[in-house]
Structure formats: structure tokens, C-alpha cells
Amino acid sequence: MSSKLRDNEDSFEGPSALKEELNKKIKEQKIVVDELSKLTKNRKVYVQQRNSNIFFRADRDQTLGSCKKELDDMKKDLQDM
Template sequence: MSSADNLEGQSALKEELNRKIKEQKVVVDELSNLKKNRKVYIQQRNSNIFFLADRSQTLGSCKKELDNMKKDLQDM
């Protein structure tokens, strides 16, 4: 693999990660702005089934995931 191909691949990975970070920021903002009594559902992996979840726990895990994505981007 040439270095040009490698750079192109890394650039595509960065673009994809940036897109996911933007998506995650929207999720965090939406969860942050929900009224306290609103219900939140999370989707099971590889499934179309949703389960009732705790809003504050879900917000915390989404923020953590966002931080991890930002760290991965910096490490590239």
C-alpha cells in the first residue's frame, strides 16, 4: 500500500469519525434539553427492540461515548 493510499484511508476515517461526533453531539444536546419527566428509550444492538432507560444514565453514557470519540480523533 502506498503512502498516498494510506493518507486517503486515514482521511476517510477522520471524516467518518467527525460525522459520528457531530451525530453524538446532537444526541447529547437532545437528551440535555429534555424535560425531567420525559421517557427515554434505547435500542438494543443489532435489533429493532427499544427498552425504557434512565434519562440521566443515558445522557452520561452518551457524553462518555462522545469524549471517547473526540479522544480517538485527537490520537489519529
């Protein structure tokens, strides 16, 4: 009987834990967007390749645009929850 109670508690914690994690990622992404937008035009920007420790030089404006889009997507996902 107590295992059923624990299962119900886990199901209630799941969505709130996901929201907290998403809020944390949104805050991090806001910082990234803010830092990129404050850079001067001639500053070099490097983007890390997924699942790797390799960085490639990237266009600042293009990187800023993709980071803003990712932030907007995260905000939309949070509203859908």
C-alpha cells in the same frame, strides 16, 4: 507500476477517510447529547438494543451520561489520530 501508485494513494486516503467518518459520528453524538439534555425530567427515553429493532425504556440521566462519555471517547480517539 501503476498498481503501486494506487496502493500508495489508498494508504493516504485511509486515515483521512477515518477522520472524516469519526468527525461525522462526533457531530451526530453532539446532537444526541444536546437533545437529551434539553428533555424535561419526566420525559421517557428509549434505547435501542444492539443489532436489533427492540427498544427498552431507560433512565434519562443515565443515558445522557453514557452518551457524554461516548462523545468524550470519540474526541479522544480523534486527537490520537
